[in-house]
Structures are given as structure tokens and as C-alpha cells.
Amino acid sequence: MAVIVLVLVTILLRGAESRKARILENFDYRAISCRAHTASLTEFGGVGDGKTSNTKAFKTAVDKLSQYASNGGAQLFVPAGKWLTGSFSLTSHFTLYLHKDAVLLASQDINEWPVIKPLPSYGRGRDAAAGRFTSLIFGTNLTDVIVTGDNATIDGQGEFWWQQFHKKKLKYTRPYLIEIMFSENIQISNLTLLNSPSWNVHPVYSSNILVQGITIIAPITSPNTDGINPDSCTNTRIEDCYIVSGDDCVAVKSGWDEYGIAFGWPTKQLVIRRLTCISPYSAVIALGSEMSGGIQDVRAEDIVAIHTESGVRIKTAVGRGGYVKDIYVRKVTMHTMKWAFWMTGNYGSHADTHWDPKALPEIKGINYRDIVADNVTMAARLEGISNAPFTGICISNVTIGLAAKAKKQPWTCADVAGITSGVTPRPCELLPDQGPEKAVTCEFPEDNLPIDLVELRKCSYSMHSYV
Numbered sequence: 119m120a121v122i123v124l125v126l127v128t129i130l131l132r133g134a135e136s137r138k139a140r141i142l143e144n145f146d147y148r149a150i151s152c153r154a155h156t157a158s159l160t161e162f163g164g165v166g167d168g169k170t171s172n173t174k175a176f177k178t179a180v181d182k183l184s185q186y187a188s189n190g191g192a193q194l195f196v197p198a199g200k201w202l203t204g205s206f207s208l209t210s211h212f213t214l215y216l217h218k219d220a221v222l223l224a225s226q227d228i229n230e231w232p233v234i235k236p237l238p239s240y241g242r243g244r245d246a247a248a249g250r251f252t253s254l255i256f257g258t259n260l261t262d263v264i265v266t267g268d269n270a271t272i273d274g275q276g277e278f279w280w281q282q283f284h285k286k287k288l289k290y291t292r293p294y295l296i297e298i299m300f301s302e303n304i305q306i307s308n309l310t311l312l313n314s315p316s317w318n319v320h321p322v323y324s325s326n327i328l329v330q331g332i333t334i335i336a337p338i339t340s341p342n343t344d345g346i347n348p349d350s351c352t353n354t355r356i357e358d359c360y361i362v363s364g365d366d367c368v369a370v371k372s373g374w375d376e377y378g379i380a381f382g383w384p385t386k387q388l389v390i391r392r393l394t395c396i397s398p399y400s401a402v403i404a405l406g407s408e409m410s411g412g413i414q415d416v417r418a419e420d421i422v423a424i425h426t427e428s429g430v431r432i433k434t435a436v437g438r439g440g441y442v443k444d445i446y447v448r449k450v451t452m453h454t455m456k457w458a459f460w461m462t463g464n465y466g467s468h469a470d471t472h473w474d475p476k477a478l479p480e481i482k483g484i485n486y487r488d489i490v491a492d493n494v495t496m497a498a499r500l501e502g503i504s505n506a507p508f509t510g511i512c513i514s515n516v517t518i519g520l521a522a523k524a525k526k527q528p529w530t531c532a533d534v535a536g537i538t539s540g541v542t543p544r545p546c547e548l549l550p551d552q553g554p555e556k557a558v559t560c561e562f563p564e565d566n567l568p569i570d571l572v573e574l575r576k577c578s579y580s581m582h583s584y585v
């Protein structure tokens with residue numbers, strides 16, 4: 119594998135810069151592409167004092183560095199320091215690299231958050247019917263874009279937004295920390311994301327996405343602080359993430375009711391592995407509730423859940439249309455759960471009143487195996503739709519230890535069909551156990567998805583930075 123070593127010594131002799139301390143920074147990391155050009159935020163007027171706004175510095179930097187897109191690409195280096203900023207956009211063939219002691223602080227000045235149109239597959243904003251505040255780090259129509267660091271921090275300072283949300287004062291939907299839209303070849307890695315105003319990482323209408331080594335932390339009562347939301351995305355790999363949040367750790371989506379049906383862009387070929395989740399009021403992995411463009415071929419394995427409401431939950435409703443199919447989950451350990459499995463066809467939560475009562479979602483081919491859970495209140499709550507039952511459910515080799523205060527009936531099932539094998543406690547009659555003679559191992563594909571074959575290169579840099 120080619121190792122590209124780029125030695126770039128930036129010597130700035132401008133008056134203001136030369137009075138500042140000059141530090142040699144050496145760093146390397148693994149990425150989908152290395153860059154020929156690199157510059158520090160301080161070269162564009164950035165001030166890392168935690169008080170000065172750097173929105174303009176980021177915008178100027180990205181604008182200047184975009185000239186290298188067709189000439190080896192560029193990296194913007196953010197040195198140690200506290201960098202207050204509002205929303206800014208990325209460009210193609212570009213890396214935003216944060217030093218391990220760099221903290222991006224999201225501005226609380228509403229003027230630093232331009233408003234953009236609602237997502238076409240949602241028709242309206244999630245918090246308010248009108249537009250939405252642009253995400254802190256935003257990108258659209260890009261190719262080859264990387265946001266990474268040596269576990270550096272991006273702090274959304276969400277308290278301000280959560281209060282506005284609770285007081286119903288928001289005119290527009292809250293911003294996310296990172297949103298990349300209509301793009302391909304994306305890497306988001308080795309960062310700690312704190313206190314997002316709402317969702318944390320939102321790749322949407324995109325493909326070839328790698329999310330790796332992300333720590334996400336938000337208060338467990340904070341509203342809608344989903345961890346990672348692949349939304350109408352193809353070929354996504356999420357691995358080695360640790361998430362504590364007030365909403366789903368990973369929420370797989372594809373648009374809402376009639377808007378999502380019309381847009382018709384599914385999420386498919388999604389790998390989730392080595393995820394640890396703590397989310398007492400939500401799920402480890404949610405499929406939906408906005409799934410109107412369809413969700414297909416999700417492979418999740420090596421998952422740990424601690425004090426989380428449900429393991430995998432499928433949320434849908436009449437009017438959603440779309441489908442959730444070919445879902446594969448294995449090797450899950452859960453401690454202290456309300457429901458190990460939850461499916462509902464009655465989630466409600468419509469975009470508006472124009473949803474089509476004939477638009478029934480199709481839920482089929484749901485495979486769960488090799489799961490151990492303890493201290494669980496209810497093994498499963500599975501509620502399909504009467505004229506559109508959830509079918510092809512397979513659950514094998516699952517041991518669920520019930521809590522002292524467990525519900526008397528560990529399984530409740532309605533409008534679902536499938537089989538189980540080697541599952542305790544004894545499943546409901548709609549999912550009959552096949553018995554020891556006909557033991558079944560539920561399917562989990564052994565082939566690779568294209569995103570599994572993406573290789574990372576070691577990128578090494580040496581540069582002077584001024585603080």
C-alpha cells in the first residue's frame with residue numbers, strides 16, 4: 119500500500135503571524151485520501167480563544183482551499199484551542215482535521231446559522247414546518263470529503279437549543295452537528311461530539327460513507343439527540359462508535375410519508391459493527407420511523423447495549439409506504455432493557471394530514487441471532503399492521519434474562535409472522551419455535567458490501583502552526 123508522506127512547511131512572515139508562537143506539528147492518520155496542500159485555520163484569521171467567532175475564518179479557509187480540489191486536494195488544520203463558530207460548509211477533495219486538543223464550540227448567535235429549505239424527502243422540518251438551520255459542519259454536492267481528528271471535540275452547546283425546543287420557540291428545525299448531503303466518498307472519524315442541538319451525524323442522499331471511531335455524548339434526557347442517522351444513503355459503514363444519547367444511537371431513515379414516497383430514495387447496504395450504546399429512552403438501532411423511501415440490507419453485529427429502552431426497533435405507520443427488508447443482526451449483548459425487540463406499525467407521527475391511508479409499509483425478512491440480554495422488562499413487543507403484517511421474521515439463539523420486575527407476559531405479538539429457534543423465554547405463538555430437530559440459524563450474509571472493501575491510507579503531515 120502506498121504511503122504518502124507529505125512534508126509541508128508553511129513559513130509565514132507576515133507581521134501579525136511572526137509575533138505568535140510557531141509550533142511544529144507532526145501528525146498522521148488513516149484516511150480515504152491524503153491531501154497535497156495543507157493550511158492552518160490561523161492563516162485565515164482564526165482565533166482559538168473560545169470567544170471570537172471563527173465563522174468567517176472557516177468560510178474564507180474553505181473558499182481559498184477549494185482551488186486545490188482538482189490539484190491534489192487540501193487539508194484545513196485546526197490547532198489546539200477553543201474555536202467558536204457558526205455553520206460553515208465543506209468543499210470537495212477536502213479534509214477538515216482537528217488537533218487532539220482542538221475544540222469546536224458551536225455558536226449560540228442565531229445569526230450564525232443560515233436557514234435552508236426543508237429536506238425534499240421530509241417535506242417540512244422536524245421541529246417546525248418551515249426551513250431548517252444549516253448544520254454546524256455542512257456539505258452538499260461534494261465528493262471525497264473527510265472530517266477527522268485525533269479524538270478532538272465538537273461541542274454543540276445544545277442546552278440553548280433544547281430550551282428553545284421545549285419552550286416551542288423555534289421557527290425553524292434545529293441544526294445538526296455534521297450533515298453531508300448529495301455527496302459521495304465521505305469519511306467522518308475519530309472525533310468526540312458533545313451536546314448536539316439535535317441529531318449528531320446526518321449523511322443524507324449520499325453514498326460510500328465511512329463513520330469510524332466516533333464518541334457521541336449528550337444528556338440522556340436531551341431531545342432528539344440521535345447519534346448517527348444514515349438517511350437515503352447507499353453503502354455506509356459505521357464502526358467502533360460509542361454513543362450515549364437522548365434518542366436512538368443509530369437511526370436509519372429514508373424520508374417521511376408522501377414526501378419520502380415521492381422522493382423514493384432508499385437507505386441500503388448499511389454495515390454497523392462494534393457499537394456501544396446507552397440510551398435509556400430510545401433504541402440502539404432504530405429503523406424508521408421515517409422509512410418511506412425504503413430500508414434494505416442492513417447488517418449489524420458486535421453490538422453492546424447498556425440501559426437502553428430497546429435493542430433494534432422498527433417504527434412505521436400506515437401512510438409511510440416504503441419497506442424495511444433484509445435486516446440482519448447478530449452478536450448483541452444487552453444489559454438492562456425495557457424491550458429487547460420492538461416493532462410497531464402504529465408509530466403515527468405524520469408530516470401533515472395529506473398522508474395516503476393506502477400507503478402501507480412492507481416489513482419483511484428480519485433476522486436476529488446470537489443475542490444475550492439480562493435484566494429485561496419485556497422480551498419483545500411486536501405489533502404489525504392488520505392488513506399489512508410484518509413477515510419473514512427469524513429469531514435464533516437468543517437468551518433473554520428477565521428482570522425481577524418483568525412483565526408477566528414476556529412476548530406480545532400481533533400481525534407478525536415468522537419462526538424462532540433456541541429462544542428463551544418461550545416466544546409467542548405467531549413465531550413458533552422450530553424445536554431441537556429442526557433447529558434454524560437465521561441468515562446473516564457472509565459476502566462483503568463495497569464499503570467493506572474501502573481501504574484507508576496513512577497520511578502524514580508536518581507543518582508549522584501559529585497559536
Ligand SMILES: *[C@@H]1O[C@H](CO)[C@@H](O)[C@H](O)[C@H]1NC(C)=O
Binds near residue numbers: 147149
Ligand atoms: C482512530 O483512532 C484509533 C485509535 O487511536 C486508530 O486505531 C484508528 O486507526 C483511527 N482511525 C482513523 C480512521 O484515523
Ligand SMILES: *[C@@H]1O[C@H](CO)[C@@H](O)[C@H](O)[C@H]1NC(C)=O
Binds near residue numbers: 258259300
Ligand atoms: C445537488 O445535487 C442534487 C441532486 O443531484 C440537485 O438536485 C441539486 O440541484 C444540487 N445542488 C447544488 C447546489 O448543486
Ligand SMILES: *[C@@H]1O[C@H](CO)[C@@H](O)[C@H](O)[C@H]1NC(C)=O
Binds near residue numbers: 310
Ligand atoms: C475520546 O474522548 C472521549 C471523551 O473524552 C473518551 O471518553 C474516549 O475514551 C476517547 N476515545 C479514544 C479512542 O481515545
Ligand SMILES: *[C@@H]1O[C@H](CO)[C@@H](O)[C@H](O)[C@H]1NC(C)=O
Binds near residue numbers: 450487490515
Ligand atoms: C449463540 O449465541 C452466543 C452469544 O452470541 C454465541 O456465543 C454462541 O456461539 C451462539 N451459538 C451458536 C450455536 O451459534
Ligand SMILES: *[C@@H]1O[C@H](CO)[C@@H](O)[C@H](O)[C@H]1NC(C)=O
Binds near residue numbers: 454493521
Ligand atoms: C435492572 O434494571 C433496573 C431498571 O429496570 C435497574 O434499576 C437495576 O439496577 C438493574 N439491575 C441490574 C443488576 O443491572
